Amino acid sequence: MGKYEDTRDGSPETPGKAPNSSSKLALVAVVLVLLILVGARTVHDGCDHQRSNQRHSEGASIRGFRDPHPKTWNPCLAAPADSPPPYPWCDRSLSVDRRARELVKELELEEKAGLFGNDAKGVPRLDLTFYEWWSEALHGVANSPGVNFVDPTPVATSFPQVLTTASALNRTLVRKIASAISTEARAFSNQGRASLTFWTPNINIFRDPRWGRGQETPGEDPLVNGQYAVDFVQSFQRDEADPHHLKNSACCKHFAAYSIENWKGHDRMEFNAVISQRDLQETYLPAFKSCVTEGGVSSLMCSYNAVNGMPSCVNDELMHDLARTEWGFEGYITGDCAAVGNVFERFHFQNHSEAEVVLDVLSANVDIDCGGFLPKHIIEAVQSGVVPEVLVDRALVNLFKVQIRLGMFDSEETQPYRKIGIEAIDTPEHRELALEAARQGMVLLKNADNILPFSKPLGDKNVALIGPHATSEKVMQGNYFGHAPFVISIEKGLRVYASKLLVEQGCPLHNASSHSSFLGSPDGEAGLKAAVKAAKVADQTILALGLDQSQETETHDRESIALPGLQQELLNRVAQAAVDAGKPPIVVIILAGGAIDLSSALGNENVGAILWAGYPGQAGGTAIAETLFGDNNPSGRLTQTFYPESFTSTVPMTDMNMHPNSDTGFPGRTYRFYTGPVVLPFGHGLSYSDFRYDIGLPFWDRDSITYPVTINNTGFWAGADVLMAYLRPPKDAVAAGVHGDLNLKLHKYHRTEILQPGETEVVYISVSPMDHLKVFSNSSRDPTFLHAEYGYWTLELQDSQSSGFQYFQHASSREFMAAASAQIVL
Ligand SMILES: *[C@@H]1O[C@H](CO)[C@@H](O)[C@H](O)[C@H]1NC(C)=O
Ligand SMILES: *[C@@H]1O[C@H](CO)[C@@H](O)[C@H](O)[C@H]1NC(C)=O
Numbered sequence: 001m002g003k004y005e006d007t008r009d010g011s012p013e014t015p016g017k018a019p020n021s022s023s024k025l026a027l028v029a030v031v032l033v034l035l036i037l038v039g040a041r042t043v044h045d046g047c048d049h050q051r052s053n054q055r056h057s058e059g060a061s062i063r064g065f066r067d068p069h070p071k072t073w074n075p076c077l078a079a080p081a082d083s084p085p086p087y088p089w090c091d092r093s094l095s096v097d098r099r100a101r102e103l104v105k106e107l108e109l110e111e112k113a114g115l116f117g118n119d120a121k122g123v124p125r126l127d128l129t130f131y132e133w134w135s136e137a138l139h140g141v142a143n144s145p146g147v148n149f150v151d152p153t154p155v156a157t158s159f160p161q162v163l164t165t166a167s168a169l170n171r172t173l174v175r176k177i178a179s180a181i182s183t184e185a186r187a188f189s190n191q192g193r194a195s196l197t198f199w200t201p202n203i204n205i206f207r208d209p210r211w212g213r214g215q216e217t218p219g220e221d222p223l224v225n226g227q228y229a230v231d232f233v234q235s236f237q238r239d240e241a242d243p244h245h246l247k248n249s250a251c252c253k254h255f256a257a258y259s260i261e262n263w264k265g266h267d268r269m270e271f272n273a274v275i276s277q278r279d280l281q282e283t284y285l286p287a288f289k290s291c292v293t294e295g296g297v298s299s300l301m302c303s304y305n306a307v308n309g310m311p312s313c314v315n316d317e318l319m320h321d322l323a324r325t326e327w328g329f330e331g332y333i334t335g336d337c338a339a340v341g342n343v344f345e346r347f348h349f350q351n352h353s354e355a356e357v358v359l360d361v362l363s364a365n366v367d368i369d370c371g372g373f374l375p376k377h378i379i380e381a382v383q384s385g386v387v388p389e390v391l392v393d394r395a396l397v398n399l400f401k402v403q404i405r406l407g408m409f410d411s412e413e414t415q416p417y418r419k420i421g422i423e424a425i426d427t428p429e430h431r432e433l434a435l436e437a438a439r440q441g442m443v444l445l446k447n448a449d450n451i452l453p454f455s456k457p458l459g460d461k462n463v464a465l466i467g468p469h470a471t472s473e474k475v476m477q478g479n480y481f482g483h484a485p486f487v488i489s490i491e492k493g494l495r496v497y498a499s500k501l502l503v504e505q506g507c508p509l510h511n512a513s514s515h516s517s518f519l520g521s522p523d524g525e526a527g528l529k530a531a532v533k534a535a536k537v538a539d540q541t542i543l544a545l546g547l548d549q550s551q552e553t554e555t556h557d558r559e560s561i562a563l564p565g566l567q568q569e570l571l572n573r574v575a576q577a578a579v580d581a582g583k584p585p586i587v588v589i590i591l592a593g594g595a596i597d598l599s600s601a602l603g604n605e606n607v608g609a610i611l612w613a614g615y616p617g618q619a620g621g622t623a624i625a626e627t628l629f630g631d632n633n634p635s636g637r638l639t640q641t642f643y644p645e646s647f648t649s650t651v652p653m654t655d656m657n658m659h660p661n662s663d664t665g666f667p668g669r670t671y672r673f674y675t676g677p678v679v680l681p682f683g684h685g686l687s688y689s690d691f692r693y694d695i696g697l698p699f700w701d702r703d704s705i706t707y708p709v710t711i712n713n714t715g716f717w718a719g720a721d722v723l724m725a726y727l728r729p730p731k732d733a734v735a736a737g738v739h740g741d742l743n744l745k746l747h748k749y750h751r752t753e754i755l756q757p758g759e760t761e762v763v764y765i766s767v768s769p770m771d772h773l774k775v776f777s778n779s780s781r782d783p784t785f786l787h788a789e790y791g792y793w794t795l796e797l798q799d800s801q802s803s804g805f806q807y808f809q810h811a812s813s814r815e816f817m818a819a820a821s822a823q824i825v826l
Contacts, residue, residue: 136199139181
């Protein structure tokens with residue numbers, strides 16, 4: 001994540017039109033039963049940034065930046081389409097593979113070595129110039145060595161951080177965003193301001209709320225992450241304008257099981273993730289499989305950590321056996337930055353020499369090093385006979401093939417993507433899309449007595465906006481961001497609605513000295529007193545709290561999941577003061593990535609409503625204000641479990657287990673397995689309207705059963721609803737340990753279009769026992785053995801109202817045995 005200071009100002013979006021919305025989401029939990037006849041079948045299923053310790057700042061990115069103007073990359077580009085190709089690798093009539101081989105054939109060993117770093121040197125003899133492989137675009141074109149924010153590309157649209165967008169659970173939205181980012185990226189590239197290889201998305205499972213980079217991921221569920229990967233990668237890499245080339249190259253990272261930065265001295269650079277085969281198959285690998293097999297991603301990144309003693313970047317089981325052979329991955333694999341060198345320097349892998357590590361890395365199928373280890377040691381490794389040159393060539397072929405697919409060796413005039421101009425950046429459509437994503441990603445956590453939305457006349461009264469995030473701007477972007485054209489703070493967003501806004505910081509986001517001494521200090525007290533004073537006089541108080549990149553970021557995990565600094569104290573005092581002064585309960589806005597223990601605020605009757613906004617991007621303040629004042633009906637759902645603070649003392653972050661263990665008292669992780677108390681469950685999210693679900697009679701075909709579900713907006717506000725449908729395994733099987741304690745698993749999510757009051761939408765939920773009613777065996781000798789289960793599986797629709805503070809306590813309103821189930825024969 002870069003650190004850049006200036007965020008340009010721009011015109012805020014005007015608020016959208018008011019939908020008429022009110023009250024809440026009421027869903028019916030329905031339990032359906034399915035009798036399964038078992039079949040069994042064996043399934044073997046299954047980038048970034050380090051910069052070791054130095055962070056890459058914008059300054060670094062400009063200093064390190066060498067203009068990769070497309071026309072100077074190589075002579076193929078500039079050659080007219082109808083003239084003979086200047087080199088065989090420019091010849092479009094040959095296969096991609098052949099062209100890459102022709103090029104590699106021409107190279108001397110020393111020239112080859114220079115191509116193995118992210119800042120690939122080029123080969124002047126063959127008119128190949130420098131190429132920077134490392135560009136970033138997590139939620140917008142972002143600061144990175146390959147990207148340069150200078151004229152004529154000073155800004156890029158900053159969409160919400162991934163976790164916020166993911167909360168919308170809208171696959172179309174993800175596709176539109178990926179496509180927009182990719183278009184802007186091409187516009188940068190066409191100006192020589194970016195390369196074409198972007199190390200995004202991050203699809204690791206958000207397995208622990210303390211993880212500093214959980215914000216970059218879609219969340220804790222393998223299905224959600226996998227579908228995000230597919231949608232993002234497909235839309236980022238291709239569009240209909242040119243079926244012959246990749247628009248840009250995406251990279252699914254970090255392969256595999258990366259989810260710790262630095263927790264109590266456990267450093268990601270040498271962390272050994274000890275993971276059962278079962279957890280790998282069920283949790284850590286499925287999103288990568290989807291990314292490769294369905295998404296068709298053209299790059300993977302091996303992670304810093306080791307998996308079961310084997311550093312990821314020498315892990316041929318993962319990269320060769322699984323990705324390339326079983327999943328059919330075609331593309332290049334990069335090491336995370338410094339990860340390749342760390343196999344030698346930090347892991348001291350098998351005490352191997354540098355040359356041996358080169359062999360380990362290349363034979364495990366890594367193709368390029370974000371760092372200098374391979375460029376430095378390849379020549380010696382080959383000359384000493386340790387590394388066969390064919391391995392070097394194999395990697396180079398993989399690299400060039402992706403560049404050829406990107407059109408880097410084709411005549412420019414044959415390529416529509418080369419014509420994308422700077423007018424495609426920061427367009428009105430992209431601004432609207434960034435705003436729309438923020439609207440859809442808002443998650444309403446609490447709304448006691450329907451205090452929200454505010455009525456419009458409140459705008460003419462005194463509104464106090466208090467808290468460390470009241471005026472925050474760049475915080476809205478989370479990490480891995482670029483130069484936004486503008487960032488709308490909460491204050492700016494609210495000013496559109498509230499003419500008399502009193503703004504107080506109340507307290508800093510966190511404080512370096514101990515809380516108690518700061519609290520007693522003149523500064524601490526003065527801030528709190530000013531806040532309390534404002535809350536007493538205002539007709540409505542809004543608190544803006546949460547986290548920022550000082551609390552959760554790359555290289556930094558949290559130790560506590562409580563509100564940092566004096567924020568809880570501020571909340572308690574302000575809420576009390578407002579109500580004591582006869583004012584309504586306060587409303588709290590949370591800007592944060594990872595979960596925070598909000599149990600105190602949830603239980604505090606002086607807190608009327610809580611809105612989670614994640615890191616909502618450039619238009620965040622507008623989306624928040626629209627939501628508070630009813631111009632946006634919130635519809636997002638949490639894609640992570642909110643645990644109590646006690647989780648942090650009972651669960652070591654280094655424990656990768658997903659399943660609970662009654663012997664050790666380990667409670668398990670994520671809604672699928674966790675057995676402990678929950679503050680807010682996965683999938684939680686309220687609406688101003690009420691939605692009722694009716695499950696119709698199922699119909700069957702040979703190998704699936706399909707339930708029609710009617711979603712009815714029975715409330716008074718227009719709004720979208722997100723249906724969350726889960727499968728719960730048979731109770732008796734769970735009791736017998738067959739399922740090893742799977743609570744339930746998300747089977748399908750579906751976002752409706754905006755439904756007017758009284759309007760309905762029908763969703764079809766198909767369950768195919770052969771594919772869905774299976775679990776990885778706990779007991780079988782082969783832990784990758786997937787077996788189907790006999791028994792009563794239940795299909796459950798999440799009732800966000802009744803599950804508000806419980807962990808999926810469903811009352812079964814209806815239960816029937818699927819009499820026709822005998823038709824399902826596996
Ligand atoms: C998803 O997002 C897109 C883009 O903003 C929007 O057009 C669409 O209505 C949303 N809902 C659904 C169900 O696709
Ligand atoms: C590496 O070398 C050290 C010291 O020479 C030795 O203690 C250690 O056992 C060796 N490790 C391996 C994996 O061979």
